[in-house]
Amino acid sequence: MAVTQISVFAENLPGHLRRILDVLELAGINVHGFLAADTGDCGIVRFVLDQPELGLTVLQNAGHAATRTEVLCVRLPDKPGELARVLGVIADAGINVVYSYSLISTLIAIHVKDIAATEAVLRHQPIELVSQNDMVW
Amino acid sequence: MTSNFFAPEIETASRERIRALQLEKLKNQVAWAYDRVPWYKARFQERGLTPADIRSLADIARLPFTDKQVLRDTYPYGLCAVPLDDVLRLHSSSGTTGKPIVIGFNQHDLDIWSDCVARMVAMVGVTRADRVQMAFGYGMFTGGFGLHYGCEKLGCMIVPAGSGNTERHLMMIEDYKTTVLISTPSYALHMCEVGEAHGVDWRASSLRVGLFGGEPCTPGLKREIECRMHIVCTDNYGLTELSGPGVGGECLHSREHNHIAEDQFLWEIIDPHTGEPLPEGSEGELVLSTLDRQAFPMLRYRTHDLTTITTEPCACGRTHARMAKVRARTDDMLIVRGTNIFPTQVEDALSVIQGVTPHYRIVLDNETGLDRMTVMVELKPEAISDSFEEMDRFRHHVVDRLRQTLLVTPVVKLIEPKGIERSFGKSKRVEDRRAKL
Numbered sequence: 382m383a384v385t386q387i388s389v390f391a392e393n394l395p396g397h398l399r400r401i402l403d404v405l406e407l408a409g410i411n412v413h414g415f416l417a418a419d420t421g422d423c424g425i426v427r428f429v430l431d432q433p434e435l436g437l438t439v440l441q442n443a444g445h446a447a448t449r450t451e452v453l454c455v456r457l458p459d460k461p462g463e464l465a466r467v468l469g470v471i472a473d474a475g476i477n478v479v480y481s482y483s484l485i486s487t488l489i490a491i492h493v494k495d496i497a498a499t500e501a502v503l504r505h506q507p508i509e510l511v512s513q514n515d516m517v518w
Numbered sequence: 519m520t521s522n523f524f525a526p527e528i529e530t531a532s533r534e535r536i537r538a539l540q541l542e543k544l545k546n547q548v549a550w551a552y553d554r555v556p557w558y559k560a561r562f563q564e565r566g567l568t569p570a571d572i573r574s575l576a577d578i579a580r581l582p583f584t585d586k587q588v589l590r591d592t593y594p595y596g597l598c599a600v601p602l603d604d605v606l607r608l609h610s611s612s613g614t615t616g617k618p619i620v621i622g623f624n625q626h627d628l629d630i631w632s633d634c635v636a637r638m639v640a641m642v643g644v645t646r647a648d649r650v651q652m653a654f655g656y657g658m659f660t661g662g663f664g665l666h667y668g669c670e671k672l673g674c675m676i677v678p679a680g681s682g683n684t685e686r687h688l689m690m691i692e693d694y695k696t697t698v699l700i701s702t703p704s705y706a707l708h709m710c711e712v713g714e715a716h717g718v719d720w721r722a723s724s725l726r727v728g729l730f731g732g733e734p735c736t737p738g739l740k741r742e743i744e745c746r747m748h749i750v751c752t753d754n755y756g757l758t759e760l761s762g763p764g765v766g767g768e769c770l771h772s773r774e775h776n777h778i779a780e781d782q783f784l785w786e787i788i789d790p791h792t793g794e795p796l797p798e799g800s801e802g803e804l805v806l807s808t809l810d811r812q813a814f815p816m817l818r819y820r821t822h823d824l825t826t827i828t829t830e831p832c833a834c835g836r837t838h839a840r841m842a843k844v845r846a847r848t849d850d851m852l853i854v855r856g857t858n859i860f861p862t863q864v865e866d867a868l869s870v871i872q873g874v875t876p877h878y879r880i881v882l883d884n885e886t887g888l889d890r891m892t893v894m895v896e897l898k899p900e901a902i903s904d905s906f907e908e909m910d911r912f913r914h915h916v917v918d919r920l921r922q923t924l925l926v927t928p929v930v931k932l933i934e935p936k937g938i939e940r941s942f943g944k945s946k947r948v949e950d951r952r953a954k955l
């Protein structure tokens with residue numbers, strides 16, 4: 382059920398993110414969400430893509446240092462309190478969110494150490510998990 | 519493993535015979551320089567010396583040193599000992615500042631040079647049956663023509679492709695079934711990577727030996743190319759001022775040393791600070807004198823290379839002295855917070871860390887008042903992780919390893935794979951931005 386995230390190791394230099402995005406655009410890959418934070422000199426930029434495997438291949442072929450990770454993807458009803466509710470479920474289960482970011486629409490990506498265990502926790506709640514197949518639109 | 523010789527008689531002569539030959543040639547070379555080069559005559563006279571004062575090999579220590587600066591001061595023809603009409607070729611080394619160093623060769627010098635190169639190439643098992651692909655640029659640099667004529671003298675087929683155009687090189691290896699590659703080590707690695715990307719199976723390739731030069735070749739880089747290209751990687755010792763390649767080369771029995779062509783070059787090891795000769799086996803600066811050079815005789819040339827020399831017999835059967843591969847130069851030593859650091863130490867430390875390539879850059883600055891050394895280290899693709907924490911842990915691991923070797927704590931920046939520029943000439947790996955106080 383988890384979604385494949387593509388992480389790209391990128392030096393924090395002007396134009397680097399742009400070059401990554403150019404590669405994705407050229408291959409007709411759609412970016413549904415990304416996380417680029419001020420992580421110092423060696424940045425890791427994370428992407429949720431409609432075609433992650435193709436994205437990984439084209440990025441690597443273009444010489445970028447890209448790798449694959451799993452994240453959980455949840456669709457939230459667009460109303461107050463929903464984000465708090467989902468993250469509250471995870472917190473109540475004693476699970477630490479390593480990082481999380483929002484995608485387009487009201488989707489959020491969540492990375493935790495144990496994807497399967499967290500998925501199980503969320504499944505017991507009225508929470509809409511999104512699969513990779515749902516990412517193509 | 520049998521040894522392959524180009525000139526077995528001289529290469530296996532007894533030590534006594536070599537010493538006797540050296541003394542005879544030294545006397546002639548000193549007289550040749552004194553009689554024909556006003557600069558040498560003036561330096562001898564300042565010391566009250568004449569060529570007749572050279573009675574033993576040890577007497578060479580009475581002569582003045584020469585160095586790059588002397589060649590600059592006398593540029594271009596001040597040290598030339600023959601009429602210019604007899605000079606057939608000029609070579610020069612790229613000066614980073616100002617004028618280059620230039621030396622000339624007459625026919626006699628070119629013959630000796632190609633002989634020395636032929637010996638050196640034969641030392642690593644190359645024979646007339648080999649097909650040699652030249653990826654050095656021809657031109658003023660001694661490497662291209664030096665190796666070209668040496669290999670030709672040995673009887674090899676040469677493909678004089680020159681530098682650049684990697685895809686054409688790959689095609690030539692495939693089509694002409696070349697067996698020996700002459701290039702800089704970083705260009706060989708580049709060729710290897712491009713080949714891999716094009717689906718070349720290096721295991722099945724005809725290439726079997728790499729003759730590297732033009733820039734330092736670290737053991738780590740050699741190992742990497744050997745593993746990936748499946749060739750024997752060799753390098754040799756030479757410098758433009760003394761003719762370029764052919765001063766010394768490694769044999770297959772003693773890969774960490776270079777046999778010096780002792781019938782052509784007289785070596786000394788000196789203390790780089792005092793200039794005093796050091797006993798055999800000590801580490802010090804290599805000083806070389808030509809023994810049979812007509813156009814540009816060089817006496818007591820300070821190489822600034824640090825090495826140790828042994829005359830112990832070598833398993834290959836050669837009797838000529840062996841110098842340890844040069845891993846440091848007196849003039850590329852960096853002083854960081856009072857500690858001596860050689861860039862080669864960084865290379866050595868990186869070569870044993872999993873997950874990094876042999877490519878790096880060093881930047882020195884003192885913006886904060888204190889010396890700061892930043893080492894940019896290139897990651898291998900498999901070392902990339904999604905976790906910032908993990909990357910940071912890895913960075914600390916690299917810092918620790920460098921600190922253990924350098925005794926100075928550097929700042930380490932991790933650079934993405936292929937993020938550090940490959941240099942195909944002399945590597946420009948150190949940038950000193952420190953403001954001089």
Ligand SMILES: [Zn+2]
Nearest residue numbers: 769772832834
């Ligand atoms: Zn040997």
